[in-house]
Amino acid sequence: MPERGTAGVHALPCAVLFSVLCAGVLTGCHGPSGEGGVTDSAAAGARPSEAGAVFLAVGECSSFGAVDPTEVPCDSARAAARVVARQDGRASDGPPCPATTDFVLHISERRPSADEDGDGTVPRGYACMRGLRPPHPGDPGGGGGPRTIVGDCVREMGGGRVRETACDDGGGGGRVPRFKVVDAVADRADCPASTGLYVHLGGERPVGCARPL
Template sequence: MRARPALPGGLLTAVLTLLSAAVVSGCSQQSGGQAGQPTQGTTSTRPSGYGAVFLAVDECSSFGTTSFTEVPCTSERAAARVIARYDGKPSDGPACPATTDFVLHISETRPASDEDGDGAVPRGYACMRNLEPPHPGDPGGGGGPRTIVGDCVYGAGRGEVRETSCDGKGRKPPEYRVTSAVPKRSDCPRSTALYVQLGGPTPVGCARPV
């Protein structure tokens, strides 16, 4: 995500933010993507026999090393729950809910049987929430596909900032915290030192030094 400090004399500069999304299994790794949209994740594969729709809302998945599979939420293998599910490409669809922990990208497949009998599972993405802590998508958690109020960032060089855990336990210590979200930069308080593009109806994040 690109960021610039606030300028004196009311000359406010835009912050171009490349938000991150990562499949989280006890760590938070960053990768570039469009602000406010799910970015890269891990491909999910469909086993037969679970649910009418593959990874529908409120269904659960296991954790895997190269792929995730749908499992009953009562299974000891269940690790995360679907909190939103969309067809198509993430770049063309709605953003995941603010406290999403990670995003699963579902590749289009044509198994012998599927949820509607047409022999195909359409391409889409599932917004996932871990069944147990940690929740990197929570404010200050240091991860998730979106930057939200309460999150912290650090300077990553070349005019970029990246999200990190506010408790200082991440790979990098926090330097700024997003304290509010407003419609435009001029609505940020005078104490704002950094502007972060969040997307949505209040797309500007006002950040202060930690």
């Protein structure tokens, strides 16, 4: 059970947060990285196309599908999500995605028949994706995305863990939100007195102050 703080009581240790990721085009979802910023999610090998000089560059779009999503024109009927940030290397080692990212597409190093610069490889990297149409799980209170941000809600999982859930999910099934993140601060002492749970957010203001619902 997460440990709670109340007015006049010293803050107690923070719960570990596990965000629920958008499953639309991903397989193999994992919990957040050590800094709480990005989840290194795996799509079973994103497949390059000849649509751009760089595979899935910022502003380009990917298709639907849990296996081998491709780069497609953003006005195509097949387009599902747009790249809002693109980094080389592993997501767990790189900069965090923008706050309202819906999901992270992991791009495995491959040697395809067509690649971005003609050297026969597409380097390992990751793309921060935003769906072209709602709902957006990365929005505040949306119940998903690779990051937990102010406005998100969480539910208790037991063992000192919590999981992000949609703030408007009151339909039961164990998904009812119990706390809402109302502020992000540098230190727990800066949280308001109404704080009932501390959630690790990462970044410059790593402490999420969550109040009971």
